[in-house]
Amino acid sequence: MVGMEFGGGVQTVFADSADTTGVTQGQQVIVGAPAKDNPEGGDPRLLPGQSGYEFINYSQEVSNVFVQQTYTPVVYNNSASPSVYYWTGSKTVSASASASGSLADGWGPINASIGYNVNTSISQTYTTETSLTIPSHYYGWYEFGYAHSVWYGDYAYVNGNTGAVLSNEWITVDSPRFNKIKEMTSPTSPTNP
Secondary structure, X not given: OEEEEEOXXXXXXXXXXXXXXXXXXXXXXXXXXXXXXXXXXXXXXXXXXXXXXXXXXXXXEEXXXXXXEEEOOOEEOOOOOOEEEEEEEEEEEEEEOEEOOOOOOOOHHHHHHHOOOOOOEEEEEEXXXXXXXXXXXXXXXXXXXXXXXXXXXXXXXXXXXOOEEEEEEEEEEEEEEEEEEEEEEEOOOOOOO
């Protein structure tokens, strides 16, 4: 048998001795082949033998990677010693989860596979006074944004009795996880902070 790692387990996607007549290979899924070794596995919202949508063959591309949305003015310390940069102002950060395809059964199958709610949104307005120590002859600024995680996988309709994938769509899921502020210093001017 050929197996592939996903979501913490091995999934049989094709048995060497299986009859392949009429079976066609789609992106990451062999349509008509068993989707899993254990027909009771998959989306825990489904009862054994119940057909439904599942998020299968997924992998995580990035985890909690920073996405910048806005920034403060960039300042340059032209003195011979470190200098403190004070910034007072207001910046807003907001983002919502997205999927690259249609979700016929909503976010439930994705949340069940990943193990937590990925259908998240964040919104935060920072009204603050902050200070940043900038080394001599360095630039300094603040970046405001959020950390996000991205998964790729098949949003598939699976026959609960046979495990056969009856339809599937390869999708990308992007989920904002939390707000984030970064203090930045650099010896060279940023091209696009």
